[in-house]
Amino acid sequence: MADLRVGLIGLGAMGRHHARVIRDLPGVSLVAVADPGGDPYGVAGGLPLLSDVHELVAAGIDMAVVAVPTEFHERVGLVLAAAGVHTMVEKPIAENGAAGERVAAAFRDAGLVGCVGHIExxxxxxxxxxxxxxxxxxxxxxxxxxxxxxxxxxxxxxxxxxxxxxxxxxxxxxxxxxxxxxxxxxxxxxxxxxxxxxxxxxxxxxxxxxxxxxxxxxxxxxxxxxxxxxxxxxxxxxxxxxxxxxxxxxxxxxxxxxxxxxxxxxxxxxxxxxxxxxxxPLRVEHEAFRDAVLGLRNDVVTMEQGLRTxxxxxxxxxxxxxxxxxxx
Structure with missing residues (x-):
């Protein structure tokens, strides 16, 4: 079975750690990274640095990790849900409760795995x-x-x-x-x-x-x-x-x-x-996300739980x- 294709948007302090773990995780491959603000930690490696979530989707990904600032979680999340991409959004799920409701509903209605990075x-x-x-x-x-x-x-x-x-x-x-x-x-x-x-x-x-x-x-x-x-x-x-x-x-x-x-x-x-x-913990969290996408288990922090938080x-x-x- 081919590896799941993973895209990462947000290459800052948390994004660099997500990239490190994804690259070391069996069953997945980091195939695309994006950040309109650049790549201060050299996360991209040999991958081209994409400018936004639309280019990330165009790379043909199965899963995405969103590590952009909180104010952009809704905007990025809705694009990924509309594209049919299973997604983990760093906590909190969105900037406010109303935005969080829209994000959670988008992934629920699309039948996708949507989870929130409450790493603890x-x-x-x-x-x-x-x-x-x-x-x-x-x-x-x-x-x-x-x-x-x-x-x-x-x-x-x-x-x-x-x-x-x-x-x-x-x-x-x-x-x-x-x-x-x-x-x-x-x-x-x-x-x-x-x-x-x-x-x-x-x-x-x-x-x-x-x-x-x-x-x-x-x-x-x-x-x-x-x-x-x-x-x-x-x-x-x-x-x-x-x-x-x-x-x-x-x-x-x-x-x-x-x-x-x-x-x-x-x-x-x-x-x-x-x-x-x-x-x-970050590796265990990514394993749970991968396995939820594969249908093997479901112990991720769901978007509904993230919304409640x-x-x-x-x-x-x-x-x-x-x-x-x-x-x-």
Whole structure:
């Protein structure tokens, strides 16, 4: 069977990594690249540098990866859907919810595989966490808290921290908990002089009753990527920057101090850092996209799921603007 022909549009900081992975992935061939802004990282190699999505389609591709700035996701995505090209769009799915709805509908109506590049779902620490949660190792889940902060990335200019970094946490939280958001409340700040927000604190509740919180910013000198899930038997902590997963068990040693025996909280128990295989999340994500196109499995982040994540992100911004809790 011939390799699937893949086109890539957007050759910036993320596009170069997509190109690297596609070129190394069995069953697919990178046959066309496009970017009207040029090729700053030399991604094209021996391929001609095309100028737009129409030239990309004309190259005769089966699949496409869209890594252009968010404001162009809708325009590029609709062209690819109309041309019958299976597509993975970098997150977020589009600039706003209305655009996201049009993109998702176009691929759904065309019967194509359309997915969104929420890469954290393919992080080995989070995949192992979700597996263990499904197996009941935490018992009932009480809370999910995330912290995602670090220095400002110069490549981001068209959206704020909520739609860029925050959508990672919104998507992974709903996926890990296997439940959608029901309420969200948030505060944002603008501290760097840019038009978009660069800090956010958000809290909410999922449909299954789990409470959630997110701390996200572009203004921290240290980089942090943590997801903490607390349940009746202890807590999982995933460091997705290093793909580490640690379990903090509730203690079972009886309390002999009479004055605190009435407090039936938990105590510190065993701490286990799991040894897990650490495959590159981007490669695993591309394998899932390839296999979905081939009809072998379907564990991609669908465009409908990507749209839901964007809608929650917009609810975060609405809450911050209007000073109220938003029901979803």
């Amino acid at each position: 779902r393919f992080n080995p620490a989070l995949q192992e966490m979700r597996r263990r949660m499904e197996a009941g190792e935490l018992g009932e889940i009480y809370q999910i808290a995330t912290r995602r902060q670090g220095p400002f990335p110069g490549r981001i200019a068209d959206v704020g921290v909520v739609k860029d970094l925050g959508t990672h946490d919104i998507d992974l939280t709903a996926w890990v908990a296997q439940s959608e958001y029901r309420t969200i409340s948030a505060q944002v700040a603008h501290r760097s002089g840019r038009p978009h927000e660069d800090m956010v604190l958000a809290s909410g509740r999922l449909a299954n009753g789990v409470i959630v919180s997110h701390t996200v910013n572009w203004l921290s000198p240290m980089k942090e990527r943590l997801t903490m899930v607390t349940g009746e038997r202890g807590a999982f902590v995933a460091d997705t920057a290093n793909a580490d997963l640690t379990f903090y068990a509730n203690g079972v040693i009886p309390t002999e101090w009479e004055s605190i025996t009435a407090f039936r909280g938990v105590s510190e128990g065993d701490i286990i850092r799991f040894a897990i295989a650490k495959r590159e 964007l809608q929650v992100a917009e609810a975060v911004l609405l809450s911050a603007t209007e000073g109220r809790t938003v029901d979803l």
